[in-house]
Amino acid sequence: MSKPVLRNPILLSARTSWLAWRNRLLASSRFQRFAARCWLTRPIARSRARGLFDLVAGFVYSQTLAACIATGLLDRLGGGPQTCDALAAQIDLPPEGTLRLLRAAAALQLVERLGDAWVLGSAGAALRGNGGIAEMVAHHGLLYADLADPVALLRRGGGGGALAGYWGYAEAPGAGDAESVAPYSRLMAASQPLVAAQTLDAYRFARHRRMLDIGGGEGGFVASVAARVASLELAVFDLPAVGERARARFVAAGLAGRTTIHPGSFRSDPVPRGYDLITLVRVLHDHDDSVALALLRAIHAALPPGGRLLIAEPMAQTPGAEPAGDAYFGLYLLAMGSGRPRSETEIRAMLRTAGFSRTRLLPTALPITCRVVIADR
Ligand SMILES: C[S@@+](CC[C@H](N)C(=O)[O-])C[C@H]1O[C@@H](n2cnc3c(N)ncnc32)[C@H](O)[C@@H]1O
Structure with missing residues (x-):
């Protein structure tokens, strides 16, 4: 069920005050510093910071995925482990560009390192199982x-x-x-x-x-x-x-x-x-x-x-x-x-x-x- 829209004036006023107080607190740099240092609030602060960073960086993540799909990187790795140099030759990127892409994709679980080679990561494998997602991307x-x-x-x-x-x-x-x-x-x-x-x-x-x-x-x-x-x-x-x-x-x-x-x-x-x-x-x-x-x-x-x-x-x-x-x-x-x-x-x-x-x-x-x-x- 979606959240009902608040119409009761008393509840509305109480919620307005709570949200104003909460937002002042969250925006305060003193509170942010405190939350990041205190052992009790640190896990929440870190997870909120990660969420905020993902929101800021989402486009870059999407474009990393787009590059993996456009170059056929994920399909190549679907056939088994490959070295960076071998991949570079197949996807027509310089080795430095391939390594940069592989490392970015690894951070997003699209690929992962296996010794000197690279394999599909958990997200990459799931994505390959769904042809429609690659077309959407x-x-x-x-x-x-x-x-x-x-x-x-x-x-x-x-x-x-x-x-x-x-x-x-x-x-x-x-x-x-x-x-x-x-x-x-x-x-x-x-x-x-x-x-x-x-x-x-x-x-x-x-x-x-x-x-x-x-x-x-x-x-x-x-x-x-x-x-x-x-x-x-x-x-x-x-x-x-x-x-x-x-x-x-x-x-x-x-x-x-x-x-x-x-x-x-x-x-x-x-x-x-x-x-x-x-x-x-x-x-x-x-x-x-x-x-x-x-x-x-x-x-x-x-x-x-x-x-x-x-x-x-x-x-x-x-x-x-x-x-x-x-x-x-x-x-x-x-x-x-x-x-x-x-x-x-x-x-x-x-x-x-x-x-x-x-x-x-x-x-x-x-x-x-x-x-x-x-x-x-
Ligand atoms: C987003 S697609 C969904 C296609 C399919 N139902 C599916 O889920 O794969 C919307 C479909 O509605 C059709 N469509 C759009 N306007 C239409 C209309 N005025 N009369 C009949 N079909 C229409 C489109 O041609 C398209 O095939």
């Missing part, structure tokens, strides 16, 4: 270009930069040709397996007969559902150029007989009927409130009585994953020029406004990447 060049002047981005209200061009439907709602949808569709397909695995573990899809995945991209989620639940008829509703990619994928996977493609835009075309389960996987947060609410209303109208909507996406104010919501996705979607991350509470309130009777949050294994809310017609 690779496309962050666009995000960072837009964030080079974050104040200007905030002033102009978002969009208008590299990321808005990448997500074509943010700049030109409901549009996109084969060439413009390909990069984002590939990225979404690469990062889809983690989301699909969690959603499939969280919800029993076999209780339904026909499922429609709205904004289903090139069909990664539908293909995962098809592999898990043999009885379900499946469909994707996405922009025509993206729908074509899904069609090709289903044909290649032998799923053409079980799947339907509905090409169109949910901004201008009706939501197809005849499905007792509709899914929105990483779609709602892409859209501003008016569009998102109109979509939820259209889905409510298209579902039969007793039908269900399932929403799966990373959400704001997720306990333990707060920075991923309002900080990362908040600024990411601002740069993209459309949508915002919403908390589970906000989504459930929107669902009630759209006419849904009962809503529920389902537990997922890694809420930082995916939370699931279901709603009954």
